[in-house]
Amino acid sequence: MAPSSSPLLTSESGEKYANVKWEELGFSLTPTDYMYVSKCRQGESFSDGKIVPYGDISITPCSPILNYGQGLFEGLKAYRTEDDRIRVFRPEQNALRMQTGAERLCMTPPSTEKFVEAVKQTVLANKKWVPPAGKGTLYIRPLLIGSGAILGVAPAPEYTFLIYVSPVGDYHKVSSGLNLKVDHKYHRAHYGGTGGVKSCTNYAPVVKSLVEAKSSGFSDVLFLDAATGRNIEEVSACNIFIVRGNIVSTPPTSGTILPGITRKSISELARDIGYQVQERDVSIDELLEAEEAFCTGTAVVVKAVESVTFHEKKVKYRTGEGALSTKLHSMLTSIQMGLVEDTKGWMVEI
């Protein structure tokens, strides 16, 4: 969509920023002006979608997204630089992950090109909702849902690809680090399930564990593998790393954890500064003996783990100035915010 032909220019031209209290942003919904919507018959290709006013969508009660959880989502962010450019972090990675998920759930996904183009259009249409540099980011939520009518358990005859956005601040309100509870009752995923893709079906099942942990004062929940209960997998919406000496370890993406894009990027950055990064099973015992632990994800960025509680045992970790997570956080956000040159080609300009 060339800006000159955009139907949105009139509404945009008035003011540079939407009326948002940027300082008060947390990770909650601030509805914006526009969203992107595109539909496609099963097995066909998504053609160009439309930027429409943000608001409720209309859907048949008999759709697989409402009845059978046939849905995928993505999460990525747009950043405003000091010199007022707007850039998105690795959107093609989200496009590819949505395609992997679509394959798993028998859905028809948009092509990488269509996905990235749609992300750009949506951000452009909501430009004035991208927070000022350093004040937050525009969280972008692409959805792919089985929207056509079908009664039995089967792929939907029609899919809807939709993108909405919201300006956001920090995901967790804690400053020093996360206080994680290890869940020994609920599991998030199993082999032969959907833990390795961003299926909506992986999330409602963890809400109870999350609500219980938060009501006991924890920041989030760390899940163990369902097969043995001995290895750590990931947190409700982010990946986890442990640090010991020069070695950074993180569970492998073998089908039960989400292959995080931040995880992948942080692994690369850690290697860049001389750490050895191992993707392998990490036992709960190893976590309890680590010097440091941290989480990565689009929403949390890179966040130190301050403590882990397993049954009655609580272990504390290095956080703050001397922590590797602090260094990696700074390296990543410097690229994202345009403070250093993006030598890796991660940022896509809108």
Added chain:
Amino acid sequence: MAPSSSPLLTSESGEKYANVKWEELGFSLTPTDYMYVSKCRQGESFSDGKIVPYGDISITPCSPILNYGQGLFEGLKAYRTEDDRIRVFRPEQNALRMQTGAERLCMTPPSTEKFVEAVKQTVLANKKWVPPAGKGTLYIRPLLIGSGAILGVAPAPEYTFLIYVSPVGDYHKVSSGLNLKVDHKYHRAHYGGTGGVKSCTNYAPVVKSLVEAKSSGFSDVLFLDAATGRNIEEVSACNIFIVRGNIVSTPPTSGTILPGITRKSISELARDIGYQVQERDVSIDELLEAEEAFCTGTAVVVKAVESVTFHEKKVKYRTGEGALSTKLHSMLTSIQMGLVEDTKGWMVEI
């Protein structure tokens, strides 16, 4: 809703039956005239809902049902008797199961009374879509979905309870019995997951397995437990029983299979005619050595298993006249269709 005050009487009074080719009904959607919709804030109680014309619903893109799979469904049937009464099978059991599911997914469910009343109203409003006796049934699909807007993974601030219906015929088109494929790649559920409730999140993940099996000519898929891969659990949308001599066995409802209402009813009927019914782990080996196997569920009713294929091995079972499943099918449907007296109080008159 007293029939005399129903806003629907005018539309109903015209003809007794909708224009449906009853003989051609399969298990697919035939849209009807009305659906039931009710909304409720999180933690509050559902008040009386409304019967509205069947059609698309309006929902925020930022709802947990679209993003995180926060949804439950139910399935039950209304039957027309020879003397033209319309009755529903054990609706309070579906209400209770929805409540168990709501507890697991941190949702606010309708009370049993509200649920049953809503089912009655929906059937009444769609009376002319209930097939003539012996020609099919009216399938009733209650949905409970997290419909309020929230960005992060958390319980929805608002829930929608909705019921739609469709006249249906047989779920599987096979006449003699089901040809099941044992899945040794995908699993349906794990301990600490949601396999024991009718969460939408249990269904999209099995579609791929189902599509693959059907494309190889199988009727359906039988899943093994994710923990050991040695015990049978259930079929994509029904429970399974095996028969050996006087003993009928079925996997226990310990969190990874759905506690089927047909399963429970059939267990009772089998005991009534002198069989010993065991709820216990059933290994795949035992299944392969059984004399008979059958499936139970609202959609399939009671259906003989004709064959089971595990890896390269295919085993055949007793079906037809001499099979226990034929006897149990007849006992159950006789009650449902009003051919024998309902001494158990299972049928609820509309």
